[in-house]
Amino acid sequence: MGILDFHHPIFGFLLQFGGHIGYSVRPSERRKGYATEMLRLLLLICRSYGESRVLITCDEDNPVSRRVILKNGGVLENTVADTAGISGCGWIERYWIEL
Numbered sequence: 001m002g003i004l005d006f007h008h009p010i011f012g013f014l015l016q017f018g019g020h021i022g023y024s025v026r027p028s029e030r031r032k033g034y035a036t037e038m039l040r041l042l043l044l045i046c047r048s049y050g051e052s053r054v055l056i057t058c059d060e061d062n063p064v065s066r067r068v069i070l071k072n073g074g075v076l077e078n079t080v081a082d083t084a085g086i087s088g089c090g091w092i093e094r095y096w097i098e099l
Contacts, residue, residue: 001029004042008049017084017092019055020046023068035068043072046099053098060091069095 002025007014014020021042025035039056046054058065060079074095082090 001034002026002038004038006042006046006049008046008051010055013084015055016080017057017082017086019057019094020051021054021056030064035065036071039068039072043097043099051099053096056095056097057092058095059087059089060093061089066093069097073097 002023005022007018007020007022010018010020021039023035023038023042025038043054055077056069056074058069074097077094077096079091079093082092086092
């Protein structure tokens with residue numbers, strides 16, 4: 001259905017552009033709520049690793065990923081220029097989720 005990545009701890013590149021968590025759902029399974037639920041369950045694991053909050057990023061032009069993050073309590077910290085070249089649109093939104 002999809003994949004999740006949890007990076008613990010984060011620093012450098014991940015702190016600026018990537019965050020603690022990455023996720024993707026295969027195209028045929030999208031729009032079924034899997035990303036929201038996968039993220040919700042992974043946040044429980046993040047707590048067990050002693051994290052008090054986690055950073056998640058998404059491209060500024062990705063409203064679907066933004067909704068997943070917001071449904072799980074994400075709060076926008078800022079939007080940064082993608083000087084690393086990983087974003088399709090050139091801007092990355094950085095969200096924090098308190099655990």
